Each structure stands twice: as C-alpha cells, then as structure tokens.
Amino acid sequence: MARRILIVDDDREIAGLIEIYLKNEGFETAKAHDGEQALARLAEEPFDLVVLDIMMPKLDGLEACRRIRETRELPILMVSAKAEDMDKILGLMTGADDYLIKPFNPLELLARVKSLLRRSYQYNKGVADDADEAVIEVGPLRIDRRSHLVEADGKPIRLTSTEFGILALLAASPGRVFSAEEIFQQVWKEKYFESNNTVMVHISKLRDKLEQEAGDKLIVTVWGVGYKIDG
Incomplete structure (x- = not known):
C-alpha cells in the first residue's frame, strides 16, 4: 500500500514539482497551501508524512508544526529557504524530524522522505518475535520496539519516530557511550557531517x-564523547 504524503507550500509551482517527484516514486500525495489548510487536511485524512514549508500565509510552518505535534507523531520534513543554523535548530525544536534547505536536489528530497518513512515504520514491522527482545526496560522506562510505545511507570510518553529511534538505540546498550556520529548514522541511516547539530537538537x-514525564532526563552527556543511558 502506497504511503500518503501531505505537501504544504504556498508556492504552488514548488508544491506541484514536489508532488511530481513523489508520485514518480509511487507515493500518494495531497497538497495544502497554508498552515490552516494543512491542519484541516490532517484532521480529515490519514497521512504517513508531511513535507512542510516554513514561510506561509495565515499560519506559518513553525506554528503548524507545533500544532501537529500536539496530537500526532507522524514524520515531518521541514523545507525552507532559510539556511542559517539557528533557523534549522528552531525548526527541529518545534518538532520537525528533518530540515531541508531550498533550493534542493529532487534526489535529496526523495532520500530524506524515504529515510524518514523507514525510520518511522521499522519499529512496527517485526523488530523482534521474542517479546523479551522487543521490550527494553531501563530505569522507570518501558520501551516496546514492536508497538513503538514508551511508558514511564505505566504512563505513556509521546515521542516522534526520531526521538523513539534515539531512545531505543541508547537504551538497548545501557552504559555505552554513543557519539553524535554513531547516533546519526544508526538512526538516520545517512552520512554524518561534522557541523551537523541535528542529533543535539533531538537529544x-x-x-x-x-x-x-519520568522526572529524570535519563540521558547523560559525556562531554567531548557523546551520550548514554545508565542502566
């Protein structure tokens, strides 16, 4: 079954081009041209991923992203002509899973979309047949990699697919320190660049x-080395 992607961009030409790229790869698409339209479409129809522009009328992409994250964890790829590091950090802090700078290569767009979808749904497809292997317990947390659910003392914690991937990676090897490069390569499945601050923002x-939710950050920074969760 084809994945459904919502394209949100007030530039109808760009939205149309993105739609062509995605349809050529077998995705089903729908379009919205401002944040309000995007929220309305999401309330009415199921989607697997959102490609979300930042600069839009009525409701910009940052606010739309915040509102989406109030109720949904589906992957969000934010696109913008703003190329400064702080713009990227702000986009990721509002809840986007990834950030792509305009103008972009169509192949890069497709690679990012496919990577986000793989990351989002890999935990729901046969992570482990043995329940003991699929469930990780560390501190107050119970992490079920089959159902993509995290609980702290029985209370559910809502995480994006990227946050879940990072947490599951660290929790599966308590006490081991993972560098930002290792985390990026294992969770994003892409080559890491030294100036990339994406991992830091998601952490x-x-x-x-x-x-x-748990009363403890749990994730420890080992300065100059990386991050870990102590068992």
Whole structure:
C-alpha cells in the first residue's frame, strides 16, 4: 500500500514539482497551501508524512508544526529557504524530524522522505518475535520496539519516530557511550557531517520529554564523547 504524503507550500509551482517527484516514486500525495489548510487536511485524512514549508500565509510552518505535534507523531520534513543554523535548530525544536534547505536536489528530497518513512515504520514491522527482545526496560522506562510505545511507570510518553529511534538505540546498550556520529548514522541511516547539530537538537527535545514525564532526563552527556543511558 502506497504511503500518503501531505505537501504544504504556498508556492504552488514548488508544491506541484514536489508532488511530481513523489508520485514518480509511487507515493500518494495531497497538497495544502497554508498552515490552516494543512491542519484541516490532517484532521480529515490519514497521512504517513508531511513535507512542510516554513514561510506561509495565515499560519506559518513553525506554528503548524507545533500544532501537529500536539496530537500526532507522524514524520515531518521541514523545507525552507532559510539556511542559517539557528533557523534549522528552531525548526527541529518545534518538532520537525528533518530540515531541508531550498533550493534542493529532487534526489535529496526523495532520500530524506524515504529515510524518514523507514525510520518511522521499522519499529512496527517485526523488530523482534521474542517479546523479551522487543521490550527494553531501563530505569522507570518501558520501551516496546514492536508497538513503538514508551511508558514511564505505566504512563505513556509521546515521542516522534526520531526521538523513539534515539531512545531505543541508547537504551538497548545501557552504559555505552554513543557519539553524535554513531547516533546519526544508526538512526538516520545517512552520512554524518561534522557541523551537523541535528542529533543535539533531538537529544534536547527527548530529554525535556523524559524529564517532564519520568522526572529524570535519563540521558547523560559525556562531554567531548557523546551520550548514554545508565542502566
């Protein structure tokens, strides 16, 4: 069954081009041209991923992303002509899983979309047949890799697919320190670039959620080396 992708961009030409690229790869698509339209489409129809522009009328992409994250964990690929690091960090902090700078190569867009979809749904497809292997317990957390669910003392914690991937990776090897490069390569399945601060931003968001729900950040920074979870 084809994955359904919502394209949100007020530039109808760009939205149309993105639609052509995605349809050529077998995806089903729908379009919205501002944040309000995007939220309305998401309320009415199921989608597997959102390609979301930032600069739009009525409701910009950042606010739309925040509102989507209030109820949904589906992958969000944010696209923008803003190329500064702080713009990227702001986009990721609002809940986007990845950030692509305009103008972009169509092949890069497709690679990012496929990577996000793989990451999002790999935990729902036969991660482990043995329940003992599929469930990780560390501190107050119970992480079920088959159902993509995380609980702290029985209370569910809502994570994006990227946050879940990072948490599952660290929790599966308690005490082991993972560098940002290792985390990026294992979770994103892409080559890591030294100036990439994506992992740092997602770790920060994940820590905030764990602290809020579990009363503890759990993830420890080993300065100059990487991150770990102590068993």
